[in-house]
Amino acid sequence: MKFKHPNRSFVAFVVIFVLVIVIGLLTINKPDLKYKLSIDESVEQLMANEDKIYPEDLVGIIEMEEPGYVLIDLRNPYEFIKGHIAGAINIPTNSILSKDKLKMFNRYAADSTVVVLYGQTQLEANGPWMILKQMGYDNMKVLLGGYHYFTTGPLDFYDMPEIPEYLVEEPAYDYYGIMEAMGSKSGEDAGAVGQPQIVIPVRKKKESVVEGGC
Amino acid sequence: MNKAFYILAVFLLLLGTGLVLLPDREHSDEASPGELLSNLRNPSRFISTDKVAEMIISQDPALLLVDVRDMYDFLDYSLPGAHSIPLEEIMMYNWVDSLSYKQSQIVLFSNSDILADQAWVLLKRKKYENIHIMKGGLNHWFETIIQPEPPAETAADDEIDRYQFRKGASIYFTGGAVPLEQETSTEAVMVKRKNKTQLVEGGC
Numbered sequence: 490m491k492f493k494h495p496n497r498s499f500v501a502f503v504v505i506f507v508l509v510i511v512i513g514l515l516t517i518n519k520p521d522l523k524y525k526l527s528i529d530e531s532v533e534q535l536m537a538n539e540d541k542i543y544p545e546d547l548v549g550i551i552e553m554e555e556p557g558y559v560l561i562d563l564r565n566p567y568e569f570i571k572g573h574i575a576g577a578i579n580i581p582t583n584s585i586l587s588k589d590k591l592k593m594f595n596r597y598a599a600d601s602t603v604v605v606l607y608g609q610t611q612l613e614a615n616g617p618w619m620i621l622k623q624m625g626y627d628n629m630k631v632l633l634g635g636y637h638y639f640t641t642g643p644l645d646f647y648d649m650p651e652i653p654e655y656l657v658e659e660p661a662y663d664y665y666g667i668m669e670a671m672g673s674k675s676g677e678d679a680g681a682v683g684q685p686q687i688v689i690p691v692r693k694k695k696e697s698v699v700e701g702g703c
Numbered sequence: 704m705n706k707a708f709y710i711l712a713v714f715l716l717l718l719g720t721g722l723v724l725l726p727d728r729e730h731s732d733e734a735s736p737g738e739l740l741s742n743l744r745n746p747s748r749f750i751s752t753d754k755v756a757e758m759i760i761s762q763d764p765a766l767l768l769v770d771v772r773d774m775y776d777f778l779d780y781s782l783p784g785a786h787s788i789p790l791e792e793i794m795m796y797n798w799v800d801s802l803s804y805k806q807s808q809i810v811l812f813s814n815s816d817i818l819a820d821q822a823w824v825l826l827k828r829k830k831y832e833n834i835h836i837m838k839g840g841l842n843h844w845f846e847t848i849i850q851p852e853p854p855a856e857t858a859a860d861d862e863i864d865r866y867q868f869r870k871g872a873s874i875y876f877t878g879g880a881v882p883l884e885q886e887t888s889t890e891a892v893m894v895k896r897k898n899k900t901q902l903v904e905g906g907c
Contacts, residue, residue: 497707507714507718522736524733532790583740611817672878
């Protein structure tokens with residue numbers, strides 16, 4: 490056998506080698522980001538539908554300088570510089586999971602500050618909000634309508650139509666009605682202007698009994 | 704026997720017990736929050752209403768339309784051939800058959816794109832592939848496909864082409880009858896027979 494007399498330094502080397510590998514395996518690939526909510530819990534939480542901030546309410550919050558709220562702008566820095574809601578902090582979507590930002594979110598969670606996320610539209614904030622929510626940050630809310638509505642839409646409660654524009658999931662049209670109307674209209678048209686009528690010539694019956702012939 | 708072998712054996716045993724005592728590694732059947740976040744930035748997660756219309760009309764066998772609104776909305780109106788899987792039940796549904804099939808293209812839609820996006824994030828966390836969101840949802844579908852706005856006369860050619868496609872698609876989806884724009888003036892052909900004037904006509 491080759492290893493009949495392994496010397497001490499060889500054993501020490503093997504031991505250190507194995508140790509390094511084990512420690513490497515334990516530390517590498519260790520996901521430091523984890524979900525706190527299971528899929529089913531997050532579906533439940535979605536259905537509860539509680540994490541919405543209405544733009545008209547946000548106006549009040551900003552004006553009254555209510556404590557316990559912080560605004561996070563998820564758009565990129567260029568858009569942020571061009572204009573943002575007063576008092577907002579810029580955290581672009583792709584950096585919300587960086588270490589220092591998570592530390593910040595942890596701090597907000599600890600003193601139960603409500604974090605209002607907004608993007609250009611509600612859709613932009615939806616994904617980040619869901620991820621943070623599933624990671625256990627319960628204090629996350631989404632601004633309905635996003636920055637776009639906040640800067641363009643009517644914010645006075647009395648100016649708003651019955652279904653404000655920011656409730657994007659409301660059907661904007663009467664789908665069934667439109668389909669009915671368009672379907673039947675084109676049906677009638679087809680009968681009226683459709684194909685040219687086929688004229689069948691009526692043959693005149695011969696009346697006389699006796700006709701000359703060969 | 705050499706003492707070193709004993710030391711090595713004991714050491715390996717210790718390591719083995721150590722491994723047994725290690726906490727279970729998170730099962731990786733879920734995408735981590737980081738992966739999910741980077742998936743969010745992938746533009747291919749959206750599919751345009753034009754593309755969906757094209758796929759429906761060409762009867763693409765890979766297309767699986769999923770309406771994530773609730774049942775009542777689905778019964779009122781939905782896209783032709785769509786399946787109704789409300790957001791609430793999206794994880795209860797037996798997706799394995801339809802989703803694991805890698806070639807299929809799953810298109811989620813709702814009235815806008817928020818509900819569809821929420822369903823998308825949930826399914827993406829479970830690492831499903833080939834899921835898309837119909838951009839703008841049914842509201843946008845009615846604006847673009849069912850009731851398309853004619854482009855300005857100075858519009859670029861492809862814009863006019865797109866309008867032509869949308870108008871054709873609108874006819875396809877609303878009933879199939881072609882509204883004739885200019886009346887084709889085909890005159891009815893009348894066959895006129897000459898009246899016989901005489902009762903008895905001579906032959907030969």
